[in-house]
Amino acid sequence: MVTFTAFLVTSLMALPPAAPRVLRTFQLGGEGRWDYVNLDPEAGRLFVPRSTRVMVLDLDGKAVGEIPDTQGVHGVAFDPGTGCAYASNGEGTLTVIRRNDAGAYEVAATVATRKGARTIVDNPRTHRLYLPTAAFEPLAVDAKPGTRPAMVKDSFKVIEVGY
DSSP states (O other): OHHHHHHHHHHHHTSOOOOOOOOOOOOOOSSSOOOBOEEETTTTEEEEEOBSOEEEEETTSOEEEEEOOOTTEEEEEEETTTTEEEEEETTTEEEEEEEOTTSOEEEEEEEEOOTTOOOOEEETTTTEEEEEEOOBOOOOTTOOTTOOOOBOTTOOEEEEEEO
């Protein structure tokens, strides 16, 4: 009996996990593109960047807050050690978002970065943020809509922000 039980447990542990599937879809609507979302797992809040603002949702998709004035926001990093979210705004700033004592999210600080620094990653062990950016050539006057400018040679860099 013990051997069978051990075999059964071992066999069950070896089963492949279920295939991923869509569980729900949150209909948000409104103005603005979206990009890198992130999560505050302790508070159950999802940060959704929307071009000029960051929407804060609960895990049922209900809007519970909004951080305005994040021009060109592209991504949000969340650091569980600080409890802060960090919005990388492509227009050249980083917005530090914290949850206040009432549970609402608010802007704690704004840090100058560099225009184009809109992708972000957080190292939760060191509490440092990394934002890649580069300089770009001016776009030709007759460029087709949607054309992206060329990167200036050797201008790529990664900005490190400590907090």
